[in-house]
Amino acid sequence: ILILRRKFQPIQLLQIPLSFLFGYFTDFGMWAFSWASPELYPLRLVNICCGTIILGFGISFCVIANTVMNSGEAFVKAISDTTRKDFGTLKICFDVSCVCIALVLSLVFFDFTIQGTREGTLIAALCTGIVIKFFTPRLRQPLERFIGCHHARQEEFSA
Template sequence: MPISSETLKRYALCILGLFFSAQGVAITKLGALGVSPISSVANVMSLRLPALSLGNWLIIWNCVLILGQILILRRKFQPIQLLQIPLSFLFGYFTDFGLWAFSWACPELYPLRLVNICCGTIMLGFGISFCVIANAVMNSGEAFVKAVSDTTHKDFGTLKICFDVSCVGIALVLSLLFFDFTIQGTREGTLIAALCTGMVIKFFTPRLRQPLERFIGCHRAQKEEISA
């Protein structure tokens, strides 16, 4: 069965969203005040074992989350969700590209490092908005939470908060173990990203939805044009 133009555009939009999100992670990383909760484990590992880049560790972490979905869902795991694997690789490569492209944006002054965190968080939320509107394949983190939610019949939003907190907790434990009981790679920037990314997504998504859905050519946009 041939793939429709709408489906191709959805995945193209998803990949573009991954690119923007990865640049956000890279910019935040260069601020050296921590990264988003879901990236915090990979960030600590990249500090402990720098032979692998942050992008490489993000690929590994995302694949661990995909494996977790398979173990939780078992026969209910849909093969289409395996597309998370190549998308995870893309996200890792995009992140390393961002670290190279924005390597000049590595400030020493604390206020400028906070600017990095804010800009990175905005870029991250902007990219996630693209993925939300594309509605193609969920990222591994949210898909993992959904797997737990579907299996335990618990609220997705509550579990997402628990998941983010757990990621930060794991990162803190790893940091204490690897760096002589000091905290590395998880700081106030992680808290800022955790608190503000959702607000950025809520800001961009309604403003981007109509033009992006018109680009996709989905039925909703067509209905809106007809009713207009």
């Protein structure tokens, strides 16, 4: 609201329940795939890379369709829309900033040790925006065509 001011749309308040839903599905996914946690380090790197690609792909769809997003991405989108800067680049800056804050807080609150942040977190922070920058221009035209076609059909049926 503070960033977008008059451009803020009340539908964006759906980010609040969406965050709870996202958290639930994240926990559910972690539980459902707990059996698939690889022990070998190279396989863990493959997991983080696959997860980052899937996440970036999904965020690209949300950015193009301009839908309600998780609050982290919506914050970046608000800054992107306001400053007219590239979403993917701002996403990298935001994610790296969050990792830096997490590292500082970990050092402060856990006796100068790093807890809960490792190379996978850094890989995801650096690469999610890159994946978004890759997919967004490639998906924009087909998705906008699909949304436009779908919207036209809805108008036909409601008329």
